[in-house]
Every structure is written in structure tokens, then in C-alpha cells.
Amino acid sequence: MTGQVGGARESGRARAIPEATVARLAVYLRILSGLGDRRGGHRSTISSEELAHSAGVNSAKLRKDLSFLGSYGIRGVGYDVGTLTEEISRALGTHQAHRVALVGLGNLGQALAGYPGFAGRGFVISALFDADPDRVGREVSGLPVLDIADAPRVCRASGVTIGVIAVPAGVEVRHVDLSLELQILAFHESQRDGGTVSGAVAVTS
Amino acid sequence: MTGQVGGARESGRARAIPEATVARLAVYLRILSGLGDRRGGHRSTISSEELAHSAGVNSAKLRKDLSFLGSYGIRGVGYDVGTLTEEISRALGTHQAHRVALVGLGNLGQALAGYPGFAGRGFVISALFDADPDRVGREVSGLPVLDIADAPRVCRASGVTIGVIAVPAGVEVRHVDLSLELQILAFHESQRDGGTVSGAVAVTS
């Protein structure tokens, strides 16, 4: 809600990366990561036009976004995929793995705990917590479920820096509320003639 | 991404509700719904100040938001809870139940199918689809899993208007990507000194 985001301690450069840009950088990074695999003749550069198209934004916005990281493009050519990946990773702080604690091991929490998708992106689920005594002590996906009361101590001790709260309601920084998303879609839906499917929410890992 | 949202066909009023306002109206509605229960002396009106505080926004923004629906407040008094609930519901199109199809019945999809939270807010899960032949034909939460190929026909026939895609990757209108949210948090985290937990994602129903 603040809009701007604190400037980095990094060397020289780095002004202050806008909130909206940070969100998109994560998207660009994912596209770049899944790029080396596919391209047959493994091109090592990519133009703003091409990357922007993949990300679903226009090229001017993409260039503006990348310019916050510094000048890593080559005029008349494009961006070196390796360098760009490296720089975005560095900016997002993804070059070092983040330890994640999962709170709440009901249906949803268990599904999340079993998902392999996080590890590949530098997020390691390091601790599980629940308030329900029936669940505490059990093991889910190879990790013991601990009492929520121990969370502060355990997180401090094991270096957990991010928490994922998978419970019916919770205090949060970023709130991914499915019902809310659905209501927003319902609004758009109600503005239409009333045909068939007019909107979708995708829940991915 | 368009910013403005089409004007309603409703009677007279209604200009064009901004995207950001629509998102918040859903929040206000939830607060109003869970209000009659708690308040001991069941007050029937609420001031912009109070509702805004509950929603975590300032009162000016709340009033501006509500003004898009028309003038349903009473100056010097506040808003009638019943009327306001009714009007927001109408605006969001929640006064009529929406039929939802769930696509993808892996861990996450099954968890979502079993969640009771949607029905209470006017969303009825009416059909389940999956592309995996091993899953098609099974039954989850009382509904048969159908082949994704039949989705267009079934959705048309049963009046499904919203789809929830719970698969590793998907085409979407609104994309709730946990890894992405985590990367954004990781960025904020990397801007800090490196204490303990500094951010959290809450996944709720």
C-alpha cells in the first residue's frame, strides 16, 4: 500500500523499485527460467518485445521495469538471458533459498505441504505448525507438525523468514482469498449477457 | 487491467465502478455479513468510520467506494446495515448463486472441492473436470469427475459461469499463484536486516 519499496543496500545503483514492478519481475523470472529448456537452438538473448509478449505486458513497460535493475540490455540486440536471469534473481532475493513455515494443516495445508513446486523456486518448507492438538505430533510430507505456540522459537532457531497461513481466516500481509476473487469475477459476470463461462480463477503452484 | 468496469444496465444510477472498488466491495460485504451475529444490541446502522476501520481502509475511501452504488447512507447517522448489504450484494451480483466448475482434481483441487466455505457465499460447485483418465469417473465430494473434453457442453447445459482451475499451470483471468506471492515477499524480506519472519501469505476460503 506504500507504493514505493525501500532502496537496496546493493552496490551503487538501485533507486527504489516500485511495488508493481516487483510483482512483474517475478513473472519475468519464471519465463526466463523455463526458456533455456524449450528453445531448440538455445538462443542466448531475448528482445524486450518477445519477453514482454510472453509475460502479457507491452514492451515499453517491460523495459521500464528492467531499467530499475540497471542497464543490462544491449541496444540493437536485446537482453542476455543468463545475465538477466541472474540480475532479476539478485533483485528479488531469490539467489538465496528462503525457509518457509506452513501454518494450518487441514485439507489445504496438507496439499500445499505435499507440493513439490516450491522447492524448485528457492522456497524450502522448513516447519509445519497447527493449533489442533490432534494434528500436532503427526507427520506430513516428512516433517513433524509442531504446536503453533512454539512457532516464534522454532522460526527464530531455524531461520524461517516467510510464513504461509492456510487456515479459514488469518492475519496476513498478502491475502489470497478465493471467495473474494470469485466475488470479483461474479461482478464481471453479472455485467454480461449471461452466456456460459465468463471468468476463471487459476490456483497454481 | 482496463481499470474501469462496464456500467450496469440497472435503473438510472450507476456510473462505472472502478476495478479497485469492486475488489473492496467484496471485503465490505463480508464484514457486513458477519456483523449481525456478533453485535450484542444488534445496531442496525454503521458509520463509514467504523466499517472502514474493520476493512482496514480510511473512511474517505470507503465513502467514495459506496458512492458508486448510489446514496444509501444517512447523513449525520451512517449506513443502514441491511440496506447496504443488499445494495452491495446486488452490485456484485451475489444476490443470485453462481455455479462454479472446478478443473483439476489433484491434491489442491480435491481440497477445494471439499471446502464448505464457497456455498455460504453464493458459489455452488456444480461440476468437476480433469484431463487424467485415472481420475475421470471417480467421485469427489459427492460429484462425479468428468472428462475435461466435455466441459464446454456440460457448463453450457448446467449454467456454469465461473471456472476454478487448480492445476500446475493454466490460462486465466485472475491468477492466484502462490510461488509468485512468495517471491514478492522474498523481495521485501531481502530488503531487511534478516531477522525472523517478516511476511506471510494467507490462503483462505
Add this chain to the structure above:
DNA sequence: CTATGTGAACTCGTTCACAGCT
């Protein structure tokens, strides 16, 4: 000649502050 990097214009959303109803 091509594609980046960026100041400047513009658009959308938020905040302010006060007129006006009850």
C-alpha cells in the same frame, strides 16, 4: 538500422477538505 533506456504526458486511484443533508 535495430532495440534499449528514459523523460514527459497521461490515466487511474487515493487523499483531502468541505459543502450539504438530517
Add this chain to the structure above:
DNA sequence: AGCTGTGAACGAGTTCACATAG
């Protein structure tokens, strides 16, 4: 007097268009 409703000021974010580097 109190609280809503809203025009106007402000600020963030996006788009434009072009100077500049390769």
C-alpha cells in the same frame, strides 16, 4: 452538531515517443 457525498489536488503507475548506444 454530525456524518455523508463529492469536486479538486495529489501521487503512483502506464504509455508514448525519441534520443542514444551498438
